[in-house]
Amino acid sequence: MNHYNLDKNKVVVGMSGGVDSTVAAYQLKAMGYEVIGVNMRLWQDDFLSESHFMNDGGCCSLSSVEDARRVCMQIGIPFYALDFKTVFKETVVDYFIDEYKHGRTPNPCIACNKYVKFDALLEKAHQLGAYYVATGHYAKIYHDDLTDRYLVEQSNAILKDQTYAIYNLTQDQLKHILMPLGEFESKEAVRQIASRFDVQISEKSDSQEICFIPDQDYVGFLKRNSDIEDKQGNFIDSEGNVLGTHLGIVNFTVGQRKGLGVTFGKPMYVVAIDADQNQVVLGEGDAVFSDHLIADKVNFILFDQLEGPYACEAKIRYSAKPAKCTLYPLPNNEVKVVFDMPQRAITPGQAVVFYEGKKLVGGGTIK
Structure with a gap:
């Protein structure tokens, strides 16, 4: 990272035009920070009508720029709209397409957090002289004096907790990140603050699914933006017997x-899913359960690396309940995760994220 003259009182807030990032900026200003609002232009699919991107399209919608500009004026902070389309395409969209090509199910929000919000935006913040970036994530970041590490804990509003999506942040990144919504008890409490100065923002619905595919037709998106084709192949059972034909x-x-x-x-x-053979393996109910997985690209927050067996809990998807498990270190930054009870639909490409109580231990990609 380049050496800039950074001001610890200055923070750049990623402004999506939604209620969470708006209240994050408002809270930080109230705490005495010098706040700069930045809206990141990430993607626009020319194939879709403008109306798809006008309303409730999350951070990729056209309306989000004007909403972010308006609330920055109301809060009394400077506003910039910056183009992050290139880095977003390279690190999020291209990854999303490549994972599907290989029969895996990607998690683009995690990639966006790692490479765009807390890497490219952090670099931009440093160029502006700001020590910190902040977002409207529901999570807590704090420095632990005993271990001299930056740790992450689940949000007080546990139903909104987003620690699952930030497991791969590094110590260097964490020391420059503020997440002021982690202390809130509920989304309603956040909406109440927004309603004091912008009713329109306070009543916005939560953004759903994948922001750069507002019509939620991800197969159509893949066909428009890659060379992926619907290539017929076989449904097979676990013994290799052909059960029928699939359409891609x-x-x-x-x-x-x-x-x-x-x-x-x-x-x-x-x-x-076997991408090499273009086959989809089917089974009955029990076949979709497993008590173990291998994860790669592992990142730990609680410590530098896993030295031996480690008992904790893990979530295999954002909406899953944490399940008791034991982690075993493997070579090449991989871990084996063995669950006390079998888990349903462990999905390659998705994140497995580890917890110890409310503390975020780390996570990796299901291999």
Whole structure:
């Protein structure tokens, strides 16, 4: 990282035009920080009508720029709209496409946090002389004097907690990040603050799913933005017996039951996807459960690296309940995760994130 003359009282807030980032900026100004609002232009799909991107399209919507500009004026902070489209395409969209090509189910929000919000935006903040970046994430970051490490804890508003999406932040990044919404008890409490100065923002619905695919047709998105084609292949069982024909592996994800395009007279689930052979493996209910996984690209926050077996809890998707498990270190920055109880639909490409109570231990990508 370049050496800039950084002011610890200055913070750049990523402004999406939504209620969370708006209240984050408002709170930081009230705490005495010199706050700069930045809206990141990330993506626009020319194929979709403008109306798809006008309203409730999250951080990629056209309306978000004007909403962010307006609330910055009301809060009384400077506002910049900056173009991050190139880094977003390279680190989020291209990764998203590549994962589907290889039969995996990506998590673009985690990639965006790592490479865009807390890397590219942090670099921009430093250029502006700001020591910190801040976002409207529901999570707590603090310095632990005993270990001299920056640690992450779940938000007080546990139903909104977003620690799952920030497991791969580094110590260098964490020391420059503020997340003022972590102390709030609920989203309603955040909306109440927003309603004091902008009713329109306070009533905005939460952004859903993937921001750069506002129509939620990710297969259509993949076809428009890559050379992926619907290539017919076989449904097979775990023994390799052909069960039928599918219309392309990008249409499926592990654990899926509906929308297979074929009926079998009994519930069948996607158990695995073999991109090399263009095959989708199906099985009955029990086949979709497993008690272990291998994760790669592992990052730990609580310590530098895993030295031996480590008992904790893990979530295999954002909405999952933490499940008791033991981590075992493997070579090449990988870990084996063995669960006390089998887990449903462990999905390659998704994140597995480790917890010890409310503390975020770290996480990796399910391999």
